[in-house]
Amino acid sequence: DTGVSQDPRHKITKRGQNVTFRCDPISEHNRLYWYRQTLGQGPEFLTYFQNEAQLEKSRLLSDRFSAERPKGSFSTLEIQRTEQGDSAMYLCASSLDAGGNIQYFGAGTRLSVL
Amino acid sequence: AQKITQTQPGMFVQEKEAVTLDCTYDTSDQSYGLFWYKQPSSGEMIFLIYQGSYDEQNATEGRYSLNFQKARKSANLVISASQLGDSAMYFCAMREGYNQGGKLIFGQGTELSVKP
Numbered sequence: 001d002t003g004v005s006q007d008p009r010h011k012i013t014k015r016g017q018n019v020t021f022r023c024d025p026i027s028e029h030n031r032l033y034w035y036r037q038t039l040g041q042g043p044e045f046l047t048y049f050q051n052e053a054q055l056e057k058s059r060l061l062s063d064r065f066s067a068e069r070p071k072g073s074f075s076t077l078e079i080q081r082t083e084q085g086d087s088a089m090y091l092c093a094s095s096l097d098a099g100g101n102i103q104y105f106g107a108g109t110r111l112s113v114l
Numbered sequence: 115a116q117k118i119t120q121t122q123p124g125m126f127v128q129e130k131e132a133v134t135l136d137c138t139y140d141t142s143d144q145s146y147g148l149f150w151y152k153q154p155s156s157g158e159m160i161f162l163i164y165q166g167s168y169d170e171q172n173a174t175e176g177r178y179s180l181n182f183q184k185a186r187k188s189a190n191l192v193i194s195a196s197q198l199g200d201s202a203m204y205f206c207a208m209r210e211g212y213n214q215g216g217k218l219i220f221g222q223g224t225e226l227s228v229k230p
Contacts, residue, residue: 103149103161107158
């Protein structure tokens with residue numbers, strides 16, 4: 001199996017622009033998670049999907065954030081009208097409903113908002 | 115509310131020695147999972163080891179073992195025979211539910227430096 005894949009690895013954008021990130025989970029993993037990590041902190045949960053259903057969203061996920069997983073495979077995370085405070089590493093993980101439901105992470109997308 | 119506490123911001127260990135990274139957790143649930151991840155400077159979170167709250171034996175994975183003390187709500191990671199490549203950030207995390215999906219709550223992390 002290939003691991004979790006995230007694209008792009010780095011994104012630099014100007015304040016006010018929209019950005020979209022993509023995550024491809026490990027094949028056959030039915031659960032997909034998004035986290036955000038700022039410098040010196042542990043990752044913070046944003047949202048997660050079981051197949052195509054979005055089961056939980058954090059209060060961190062403001063109205064400017066939206067996530068989709070339309071066919072239960074890859075997922076996208078969109079941030080509209082980016083702000084400097086959105087600068088962070090965005091991590092995606094996937095898991096399978098077996099063996100502890102261990103989450104395996106991708107390499108992340110580092111967003112810099114200028 | 116769930117909480118993970120890692121009280122050691124940084125740790126040093128001599129190559130080939132063992133090191134223990136501390137983790138305490140707080141939850142009112144009986145069913146939960148505990149995880150350790152390694153994050154090198156490249157940024158990727160690498161899964162190391164998992165312990166379910168009902169597992170009676172401490173989890174082991176190669177040089178990694180999890181010292182699970184349920185009554186004390188601690189889940190310390192022990193790395194034996196440290197290697198230079200073990201230098202990284204280490205995060206303890208918890209998930210509600212024994213064997214089901216759900217968000218991970220992470221601690222602040224411990225930065226481990228292995229000295230030659």
